[in-house]
Amino acid sequence: MTQMTSVFHGVEIPEALLAGEMQNHRAGSLSEARIQAGRALAIRARLLARACELGLHPEPERNDQGQEETAEEALIRAVLSVEIEVSPPSEEKIREVYDRHPDSFKSPPLVEASHILVALPRGVDADVSDARARADDLIAQIEAQPARFTQLAREHSACPSAGEGGWLGQLRPGDVLPEIWDALADLEAGAICAVPIRSEHGWHVLRLDRAAAGQRLPFAHVRPHIAMELEARSWTQAAARYVDGIIAQSLTLPHLKLDSAGRLDQGPDGVSRADDILGLALADIRRAFAALPPKSRQVVEEAVARSGETAEDALAAAIGKFLSSADDEAWTQLISRLRDSEAPLADCLSLIVERELSGSRPAHTLIRMRNAAGTKS
Numbered sequence: 001m002t003q004m005t006s007v008f009h010g011v012e013i014p015e016a017l018l019a020g021e022m023q024n025h026r027a028g029s030l031s032e033a034r035i036q037a038g039r040a041l042a043i044r045a046r047l048l049a050r051a052c053e054l055g056l057h058p059e060p061e062r063n064d065q066g067q068e069e070t071a072e073e074a075l076i077r078a079v080l081s082v083e084i085e086v087s088p089p090s091e092e093k094i095r096e097v098y099d100r101h102p103d104s105f106k107s108p109p110l111v112e113a114s115h116i117l118v119a120l121p122r123g124v125d126a127d128v129s130d131a132r133a134r135a136d137d138l139i140a141q142i143e144a145q146p147a148r149f150t151q152l153a154r155e156h157s158a159c160p161s162a163g164e165g166g167w168l169g170q171l172r173p174g175d176v177l178p179e180i181w182d183a184l185a186d187l188e189a190g191a192i193c194a195v196p197i198r199s200e201h202g203w204h205v206l207r208l209d210r211a212a213a214g215q216r217l218p219f220a221h222v223r224p225h226i227a228m229e230l231e232a233r234s235w236t237q238a239a240a241r242y243v244d245g246i247i248a249q250s251l252t253l254p255h256l257k258l259d260s261a262g263r264l265d266q267g268p269d270g271v272s273r274a275d276d277i278l279g280l281a282l283a284d285i286r287r288a289f290a291a292l293p294p295k296s297r298q299v300v301e302e303a304v305a306r307s308g309e310t311a312e313d314a315l316a317a318a319i320g321k322f323l324s325s326a327d328d329e330a331w332t333q334l335i336s337r338l339r340d341s342e343a344p345l346a347d348c349l350s351l352i353v354e355r356e357l358s359g360s361r362p363a364h365t366l367i368r369m370r371n372a373a374g375t376k377s
Contacts, residue, residue, distance in 0.1 A: 003260065004339070005270060007331040008038030009250035011045040012257040012269045038328075039247065044076065045256045046246045048264045051075040054082060072263060084238045089230040097226050098219050105222045106214035108173055113184055114149065114166040116205040118196070119158035135196035135203035142192050142205070149192075149207055158202065167209075184208050270335030277338075277348050278319050285312045288319075288349060296350040303357045315349070318356035330355065 004015040021037035022030070058078040060069040069077065098105060118135040120128050138156060142149050153166030161168055173181060183197045187208035196203040246253075257269035281288035289312050292300065297311075304314045322330065337347045 005257075005332075005335060006038065007271060007328045007335065009042035009046075009247050009328065010253060010255050010271070011042040011250075012255065012271055012335065013038060013041050014258065014260050017041065017258060017260055017262055041258060041262070042250065043243050043246060044072070044262065045258050045264060046250070046253070047076045047079045047243075048072060049254075049256055050083070051079045052264070054079065056082070080239055080242070084235060084242055086231060086234040086238050089227055089234070093230060094223055094226045095219070097230065098222065102216055105217045107217060109214045110212045111171050111184055112209040113168050113171060114153065114207045114209060115159065115161070115168060115180075116149075116153045116157040116166050117159040117202050118156070118205070119202040131203055132196065135205055138205050139192060139194070139196065142207075146192070166207075180204060180206065270338060271331050274331070274334045274338055274348055275323070277344055278323060278352075281345060281349060282316060282319055285316045288345065289315050291343075291345045291349065292353065293346055293350050296353040299353050299358045314357065315353070318352050319349075321356050322352045
């Protein structure tokens with residue numbers, strides 16, 4: 001039995017592949033996730049087909065984490081590299097970004113600080129209040145005699161910096177725990193934090209020795225970074241427009257098919273097979289009408305009774321209308337009818353008659369599947 005597929009933007013996609021891709025899309029509902037996944041896989045197929053057209057054979061590269069691209073990822077990267085070109089940003093634009101966002105181009109603030117670490121006692125039931133009391137006592141002693149900080153750090157600190165009198169050196173944001181940095185940021189140079197700061201290591205008695213605010217970096221220093229960011233942003237926007245254009249043209253592009261691994265399937269796809277069957281039907285419309293099941297033939301005859309045209313002309317018009325206006329859902333329904341069909345011509349035509357001449361629309365494939373499953377249970 002052939003695998004179930006659905007059509008998105010002219011690309012036939014296995015349901016199993018679609019279900020896997022849906023995990024990569026956060027959406028408000030399963031139907032939205034399904035649409036997003038179908039679009040992403042259709043874009044993938046179109047880009048892989050374009051790579052074949054261009055004759056690209058790129059070598060897979062490694063990303064920043066050391067992971068090697070798959071062959072398909074390398075092809076997609078190569079297509080986008082060839083197809084998308086952006087101009088470097090102008091000097092005026094680079095300068096405009098620099099002038100408009102002065103706080104974004106500063107050196108990080110720097111501080112020099114010292115501390116005394118009062119370690120917490122070990123054990124699940126250990127009482128930490130004694131450590132807090134010792135830290136409070138140290139603060140009281142330092143506030144009374146600030147010059148004793150270095151001596152007290154050497155005598156009482158559980159940190160390796162005790163040998164340096166508690167001096168931690170020059171620090172930037174990220175060099176120490178956030179709670180310690182925030183406490184230091186509120187101090188004046190030379191001041192002691194009035195309360196000890198708790199961390200996973202214990203209680204910290206903090207002193208800010210010096211502080212230097214971040215300085216605005218010279219334009220020449222940050223210009224390459226701004227230019228690179230602007231060019232990357234332009235490239236991303238151009239790539240989005242490029243893939244949007246591919247999707248917009250999907251009705252005029254050849255039908256494609258992905259296999260269960262997300263590779264282009266070079267075998268015949270269901271849409272092309274259905275298209276061929278309908279082409280043969282139009283070439284011999286009398287034979288096509290004769291192949292209709294009795295119920296579908298009755299629908300055609302009822303339609304011509306109202307319009308006055310011949311049954312063959314009505315059937316040909318219905319086929320033509322389907323071929324010119326069928327959307328992804330219609331093609332999905334059609335190839336679903338063809339799956340494992342023993343009478344493909346009759347099954348194709350009965351669906352088209354049902355859609356175009358009966359005034360009703362057949363239920364979506366998945367709905368019919370659920371109904372069938374409910375009937376069996």
